[in-house]
Amino acid sequence: MSIYVDGLKEQGKTFGLVPTMGALHEGHLSLVEMALSQNDMVVVSIFVNPTQFDNEEDLVKYPRTLNQDVTLLSKVSEKTIVVYAPNAEDIYDQVVKSESFLFDGLEFEMEGAFRDGHFDGVGTIVKRLFEIVKPHRAYFGEKDFQQLQIIKKLVELHDIDVKVIGCPIHRAVDGLAMSSRNTRLTEQHREVAPFIYKTLKSAKTKFGTKSAKKVKEWVEKQFKLQPLLKLEYFTIADTSTLKPVKRKSKNKTYRAFIAVYAGDIRLIDNIALI
Numbered sequence: 001m002s003i004y005v006d007g008l009k010e011q012g013k014t015f016g017l018v019p020t021m022g023a024l025h026e027g028h029l030s031l032v033e034m035a036l037s038q039n040d041m042v043v044v045s046i047f048v049n050p051t052q053f054d055n056e057e058d059l060v061k062y063p064r065t066l067n068q069d070v071t072l073l074s075k076v077s078e079k080t081i082v083v084y085a086p087n088a089e090d091i092y093d094q095v096v097k098s099e100s101f102l103f104d105g106l107e108f109e110m111e112g113a114f115r116d117g118h119f120d121g122v123g124t125i126v127k128r129l130f131e132i133v134k135p136h137r138a139y140f141g142e143k144d145f146q147q148l149q150i151i152k153k154l155v156e157l158h159d160i161d162v163k164v165i166g167c168p169i170h171r172a173v174d175g176l177a178m179s180s181r182n183t184r185l186t187e188q189h190r191e192v193a194p195f196i197y198k199t200l201k202s203a204k205t206k207f208g209t210k211s212a213k214k215v216k217e218w219v220e221k222q223f224k225l226q227p228l229l230k231l232e233y234f235t236i237a238d239t240s241t242l243k244p245v246k247r248k249s250k251n252k253t254y255r256a257f258i259a260v261y262a263g264d265i266r267l268i269d270n271i272a273l274i
Contacts (some may be wrong), residue, residue, distance in 0.1 A: 001084050001132050005043070009134075013040040017135035017162075019126060022046040022085075023063035024072050027170035027178030031139045032076055034167050041135050044073060046085045052121030058266075063180055068255075084133065090170060091128050098124045104152045109242040110235055110257050111123040111146050111268070122147055123154050129162050133173075138165045141170070143177045145255060145270050171197065177269045189262035192228045196260050199223070200271040203234075203256050207273050212236040212245045215256075223260070232259040232266070236273065 005015055016035030018040045020028050028044075035042040046069055053059035066085055073081050088096050098120035101107065107119040130138070148166045155164055170178045175197035176190075185193060199222050206215045216234055223231035236245050239253045248254070254273040259266060 001043075001088075002134070004082070005133055005135075006140045008041060009052055010138050015039055015133065015137075016042045017129065017138040017268065018042060018044045019129055019138070019140070020044060020046055021048045021062065021177050021180065022069050023065050023183065024069045025178050025180065025181035025182075026139060027143070029072070029076060030170045031070060031141060031167050032073065032081065033164070035137065035139045036077060036080060038137060038165075039135075041080050041082060042077075043082045043084050045129055045133070047091065047125065049091075049125040050088065050096055051092075051124055054115045054118055061184065063183055072130055091125065099127070101154070103150050103157070106146065106150050106242050107151055109146065109237065109244075110233065111259070114232060114259065118146075122150065126151055127154060127158065127160070130155075130162055135162055137164050137165055139167055141168075142166050143169045143179070143241075143269065146257070149239075175201075177267070179267060180269060181265050184265050185262055188226060191267065192226065193267065195226055195229060196258060196267060196269050197271075200256055200258060200269060203236075204271055204273050207236065207254070207256070212248070212254075217258065218244050218260075228262065230261040232261060234258045239272075 016039035018031045018035050032042055032044060048062050048064060050059055070083055087144060101120055101123040103254060114118055140151055142148060152164045155162055174194040176194045199219055203215050203219055206218060209253055219234045223229055235257045236254055237243060237257060238245060239255050245254055255270050257270045259268045
């Protein structure tokens, strides 16, 4: 992969990287299309990274659809997209283990509080992909906004020569954020899942006049009335530090973050507030 990219770079080609775990959907394709608009070539990596799963069952059940993914990407472009689908040995050599990272505290909030070791796994795989592909730009969806901020911090702290670009959340017509896990939802859970984004939009409106504490209490109450969905967390946080907001400030921007279980499928989403 590195030799291939280096050869084309010598011809003056620019490269974008879209890291994925496969089971591609319209959300992934929106990242690929953004990358194609800004680069000559795009590498789409497809690798289900074992070290960012804190739940072994979730890792086993995670959808793997490489042939379908390649077919989907070929419909976007047959000449300017390169699919990189390594195995664990390519990435980790002999020992499948995460590096340990510090991200100035970003890793301890929200997802970090509920998924032990998750961001060490994310940092390990993304840093390794940056070393292998050496892209000019890398593209990440804002659905995983905390991850996006952590990748930006990774690049800053390790002085990696790549521009990290966040892309808007791609949603289904009913508002549900696109996710590979959506394919595992039962028909009943898929029908009720748009309630997550509907609640986020209402929370945004309420945050205009109410405190973060009051909005959080309101969201928690709404999910108690929705028996098919179990709220894991709802937080309103500063977009730069990801710390929960205690008192609103005109000089800061905020985002609401949520994690919900629909049956045994865990869904996350977020929305910009101010």
